[in-house]
Amino acid sequence: VISANRVDLSLDQKDAFTYKTFQGEAKLSSYTGGVSGVTSTFYFYAGQPFSAPSTLYLNLSFVSGTGSLDCTTLYDGSSTAPPGCQPSDLGSSPSENGNPYYISLGPLTTGVKYSFSITGLTNEATSGLSSTQAIKIGKYTSGGVFEPWNTATLAAWTLIDNQNPTFSGCPSDISVNTAAGTNTQVATWTPPTASDNLAVTSVTNSHSPGDTFTFGTTQVTYTAYDASLNQATCSFNVIVSDIEPPTFTCPGNMGGPGDLVDTDPGMPTAVVSWTLPVATDNVPGGITVVAVPARGSSFTIGTTTVTYTVSDSSNNVFTCNFQVTVSDREAPVITCPPNQALNNDAGQPSASTTWSLPTTSDNSGSSPSLSSSPAVTSPHAFNVGSTAVVYTATDGSGNSATCTFTVTVSDVEAPVITCPANINSPTDPGLAIAVVFWNPPVSSDNVAVVSLTPSPVGPSSSFSLGTTTVTYTALDAAANARTCSFTVTVVDQEAPVLTCNTGGVILNTDPGQAFAAVNYAAAGLTVTAVDNVGVVGSPVASPPSNTQFAVGSHNVVYTVLDSAGNTGTVSCSFTVQDIENPTVSCPAPVTQNSDAGLPTATVTWTVPAANDNTAxxxxxxxxxxxxxFPVGTTTVIYNVTDIYGNLASCSFDVTVSDNEIPVVSCPANIVQSTDTGLPTAVVSWSVAVATDNLGVASEVESIASGTVFSVGITSVTRTAIDVTGLVATCTFTVNV
Incomplete structure (x- = not known):
């Protein structure tokens, strides 16, 4: 920092303004000589308000370069940029490498700390200022000459280094864990870098990378000094943590096969002890060992997990466990109720009884579970016979004890039997006996029916005519017996069977008659009679023999009786048919001419009469x-059919002759002059076409219409011929 000197500017006598205590300070961003890109930051106070535009004049020997005005980088937080400050407000003298510098100012206010920076300069001072620095405030004339309002000289500034060195890359606190099995660890880091505005003269450190640090926190300090003994420190901690749990080995499981731990006699528990293990740790001291449950405790029946918790001074915890299994091999005590002897309950295969449960006890203090074989509970119905009930008492460890009592039930009750109702059965077809079936009697017993015996015979046996008594005997396993009876009556209900010796006989009507008088014997209409017992007399026919039967199907019913009065009948069928043809006689042949003007002739005759033996x-x-009828010969045929489809026919011929000639027309006689300039004339005419009752076969003219006729009279003949060859003609003349 350049030590700030107050600058007092004396008022130029020709200016009416008085600027008192016009003062300011400047600082550089770098104090290394010859460094480019340096920023010089200024602040100043105006002695009194000034509203007119003005120019600040600076002639500085400690920097060079044209620079750029920065209105945003200020001296400190209490300063403000000059009003309307813009980068374009800076002017400089290129010929003098920037100096002097001109800065356009707006209105200024008393008591305001104005500030600005000039960037992009080169530092020309390294230790202090050797000359005064000119600073003026004034204005430019219209001719471009700066006219100061006041002038002051800035006393020589002394460069004082009061800036401490700085560290970069100072490590953060370093945490490491102790090496396995020890209470130390090696720590490494990248040393920080020291720098200074002028130069770093020395750097000291309390520890170096790769040093071994003991368990706990150790501060590492780096100190940097410059030539002015300004200093800076960088400190960080190396924290060596113990995360290694203590070492401890639990005892082995107790109470396994070959090493059983039994309950103490008559007790549900066992007092168990074991050899105490020893714990060690990589950091000595402060180890605690706790076992739950503790050695020498009473352990209940079953498996209990003993957990050891071992902790060191860093609260690293090691746990292990082992199991103590206490076995209960002491059987329960059980006592059964006394044996029982009973008769069966009425209608039951059993007898119901009650008893008290066995009494039990066990060393575990818990009531043993109780089961029985068979699985019965009081009260219970026991089947006939002897039943041994075995009770088993089982404690929670599976130890068991048994006791037995017996219940004997006797069967003193006879079976119950119900026979079928009396049976009436007809004889079997064609036989004098009957095979009779019935469902065996319904029998039951409080226990079980062991046999059901019929006498004299059982179902599906043959029974003769008459009544037979059948008796059934039911017997149970205890030899208790009971009987029942019913009757079987066989009767003959079978009618005699008659068979027609000849079936489907066909007979013709008597000649000229519509019926046939039928003699049954002659026609073969006889029957045969059979019966399982025997018939009485001969079969009787209805209607009797020699009855007249019309055409159609008929039945003769034969009847016969057996010795039991059963009636047998049979119907023998036969058919009377009509094969006699009817008769018819036709009239004689007819010959006739065609009707006038027609191609046909209307012909009449008497219809012949038809006859038949039936209808x-x-x-x-x-x-x-x-x-x-058309011209020519036509055959007329009569067909007659009787009511049974018999046929007869007759025929006669009708012959029609054509004796009518055609009708032909001629025009009137024609008189015509010769054609102009010619000895002839072309003559044409038109006439009606010839007609005939049958049809015109041909029509011709001796001279055709449109022919050239010579002078004179010429005859023309027209000729018509019909389809039967009859000819007709007419004639007319042509006079030219």
């Missing part, structure tokens, strides 16, 4: 009387 169904013909 005529239809009489049809290809033509009916009064029909129009």
């Amino acid at each position: 005529v169904a239809t009489l049809t013909s290809s033509f009916n009387p009064g029909a129009a």
Whole structure:
């Protein structure tokens, strides 16, 4: 920092303004001689208010260069830029390497600390100022000449180094852990770098990278000095932490196979002790060892985990555990109730009874669990026979003890049996016996029916006509018995069976009749009768033989009785058919001319009569009387059908002749003069076309219309011929 000298400016006598205590200070961003890019920062106070525009004049020997005005980098936080300060307000003399410098100012106010900086300068001073620095405030004339309002000289400034060196890269606190099994650790770091505005003369340090540090916190300090004995320090801590837990080995598990720890006699616990282990740590002293539960405690039945917690002075904790298993091998004590003998309960295969549970006790102090085989609880129904109930008392460790009592139940109750109802059965088809089936009797017993025996026979046996008694006996396992009976009555309900010896007989009507008188024996309509017991008499037919039957299907019913009065019938079928054709007679052939002007002739005749032994169904013909027949011969056919489809037919011919000639027309006689200048004339005419009742085959003229005719009379003939060859003509004359 350049020690600030107050600058007092005396008023120029020709100026009316008085500036008292016009003062200021300046500082540089670097005090190394010849360094470029230096910033010089100024502040000043105006002695009194001044509203007119003015110019600040600076002639500085400690810097050079044109520089740039910076209105934002100020001397300190209490200063402010001159009013309206702009970078363009700075002027300088290039010929003098920047000096002097001109700064345009706006209105100034008393008591305000104005500040600005000039950047981009070169420092020309290293120790102090050898000459006074000119500073003026005034204005430029219209001719471009600076006219100061007052002038002051800045006394020589002395360069004093009161700036301490600085450190960069000062390490942060370093934390390391002790090396395994020791209470120390080596710490390394990058040393900080010291610098100074002039020069660093020496750097000292309390510790160096790679030193070994003991457990705890050690401060490392670096100190830098310059030639003026200004100093700076850099300090940080090396913290050596102990994160290594103590070393400790727990005892092995106790109470395993081959090393059982039993409960103390009659007790639910065991007092257990073991050899105390020794703990060590990398940092001596301050070790505590705690066991939960403690050695010599009473351990309950089962497995208990003993946990050792070992901690050192850094609260590093090591834990380990082992298990103590206390085994209960002492069996419970159990006493059963007395044995029981009972009869079965009425209608039951068992007897219900009650008993008291066995009494139990155990060294564990807990009540043992109680189970039985079979699994029964009081009250309980015991089946007939002897049942041994075994009770087992089991403590929480699985030790068990048993006791037994017996319940004997006797069966004194006979079975219950219900026979089927009496059975009435018809004989089997075609037999004089019946195989009768029934469901065996319903039988039950409080225990079980061991046998159910029928007498004389069982279901699906053959029974003769009449009544038979069947008896069933039910027996249980205790030889208690009971019987029931029912009857089986076999009756003949089977009718005789009749069979037609011939089926589907077809008979024709009697000649000329609409019926057939049928003799059953002659026609083969006989029957055969059979019965499981036997028939009485011969079959009787209805209707009787020689009855007249119309055309169609018919049945004869035969009836016969057996010795039990059962009636048997059979219906024998036969058919009467009509195969006799009807009769019809046609009229004689007919010959006739065509009707006048028509190609046909209307012909009539008498319709023939048809007859049949049953009845005529239809009489049809290809033509009916009064029909129009064409020229030529036409056959008329009559067909007759009876009601059963028998057919007959007859026919006759109708011949129609054409004796009518065509009708031909001629024009009137024609008289015509010769054509102009010619001895002839072209003559044309028109006439109607020839007609005929059948049709004109051809029509010709001896001379055609439009022909050239010579002078004189010429005859022209027109000729028409019909399709049957009949000819007609007419004639007219042409007179030229």
